[in-house]
């Protein structure tokens with residue numbers, strides 16, 4: 001029988017995962033005086049070594065797109081912070097027949113907060129009450145008013161820029177001043193004004209002023225590759241160091257949690273994990289557990305934690321773990337603007353991402369679909385990446401000076417538009433444990449089932465129509481590969497998981513028969529178990545989820561702290 005190494009003493013809390021949710025929990029719990037052990041499946045991160053935002057494509061082998069350009073167009077690690085990928089060697093997942101689901105995972109301290117786009121939007125009051133509003137999906141067990149103070153705490157601590165706009169679908173927050181718009185953004189803003197569409201400064205977790213020893217952004221525009229000055233938010237550079245400063249955090253890296261073990265009293269008492277470095281199984285004991293491995297990994301861990309008391313997996317007497325899986329609705333298009341081709345080259349620097357965005361603006365009318373979407377847009381003369389001129393070279397014959405001239409005039413003349421909309425949970429979209437496939441550590445993997453409903457497809461059609469109207473109002477020519485309502489991607493709707501906003505797999509609620517967690521992210525079935533990542537979400541509004549993950553994890557951790565001090569967990 002394999003030997004299992006046990007930790008000598010129980011910690012107050014064991015946190016699984018060091019991303020947005022885990023990092024926040026570590027900060028609050030250690031600062032509150034608890035001893036915390038954190039298991040992280042990936043290696044440690046050294047920003048000076050691992051982040052690459054100041055590298056030029058020509059500094060990299062094959063300009064960063066791999067042998068034969070095979071990584072072209074992919075989110076690949078050469079142009080991204082390390083250890084984030086669509087596929088991880090030895091750690092597969094499965095899409096069920098007839099379904100396509102893509103799952104972007106990060107295995108490193110800080111998780112996907114090293115890679116994210118830093119768009120930090122609050123959910124609106126109506127987002128927590130969707131069933132009461134239109135009869136579909138379910139209401140959250142909390143209101144906007146209950147979470148608002150935690151949005152403010154998170155924004156104040158991490159730093160988010162934006163402006164007060166008083167738009168009911170996009171509540172204002174605690175904002176730093178935004179950077180000024182670039183010329184492409186001014187063009188879109190004017191087009192939106194003509195088309196009667198809102199366009200406002202974006203809201204991103206990037207510092208425009210120094211904060212808590214972190215420098216303001218120096219506008220290198222490469223946030224997805226990390227930030228050595230910690231000017232954008234990552235859990236690895238903002239949350240984990242605060243927890244480490246308390247001296248109460250034990251961070252165990254390369255530790256892949258396999259199963260949560262329960263005692264005779266039905267409480268979680270230990271976690272079994274694989275030490276990837278020694279390939280041995282180890283065990284750590286704690287008085288409470290915070291599962292924060294990201295929505296689907298957390299569902300996987302719970303479903304793999306079967307026991308006599310919990311034969312269907314931990315915290316799953318309701319059967320909802322893995323269910324209610326959603327992602328954002330995505331569809332994209334672009335505009336060619338001839339007037340931009342004539343703009344002389346000029347400094348187009350800024351943050352890594354948009355300085356303006358289009359919040360959901362049709363909230364006050366009847367639309368052909370329920371719920372809403374926002375639009376992100378990008379363009380201009382950023383540092384070109386490898387492959388940026390492929391399209392021009394395909395379109396124009398020739399070589400030498402005339403082709404170079406075409407590349408120069410086309411570069412920066414396009415603006416891309418990306419819709420991000422709300423998906424309503426449906427019974428055909430969920431994840432479960434695959435009965436046959438295990439990863440390289442012998443841990444059963446997830447199998448995904450996925451189907452968009454007509455509501456999302458109608459929304460994607462509306463996105464395409466809106467992109468066209470903005471582009472045409474701006475004097476451009478609309479270009480889109482989205483196609484019509486036929487085929488596997490009607491109106492260009494992305495595959496499930498592609499927008500990397502997967503959530504809902506252990507939702508909260510008041511009824512233990514229809515939800516896994518209460519409104520503090522605490523398992524109905526196991527009172528010393530909390531799930532504080534996006535697994536707990538009840539719905540997936542058009543806003544990107546991470547600011548809400550931070551706020552909910554902050555709130556749940558304060559509650560856990562209070563309960564621990566009263567001896568209630």
Ligand SMILES: Cc1cc2nc3c(=O)[nH]c(=O)nc-3n(C[C@H](O)[C@H](O)[C@H](O)COP(=O)(O)OP(=O)(O)OC[C@H]3O[C@@H](n4cnc5c(N)ncnc54)[C@H](O)[C@@H]3O)c2cc1C
Pocket residue numbers: 016017018019020021022039040041042075084104105106107108109110111112113115116117118119120121224255256257258292293294295297301500501533534544545546547549
């Ligand atoms: C390219 C990109 C752009 C994005 N842009 C945005 C954006 O602009 N705005 C936004 O709101 N969101 C965005 N997101 C999504 C955002 O990154 C996630 O919502 C957020 O990071 C989720 O936080 P989390 O703590 O739940 O999980 P993660 O950040 O994924 O962290 C989970 C951690 O748990 C670890 N882990 C997993 N399983 C185990 C296990 N069994 N044992 C131990 N450790 C484990 C992982 O290694 C990882 O470090 C983006 C994501 C990507 C990749």
Ligand code: SF4
Pocket residue numbers: 053206207216217218219220221222223224226227228229230231232350351352
């Ligand atoms: S744009 Fe700003 S926040 Fe982003 S990587 Fe560069 S300095 Fe950091």
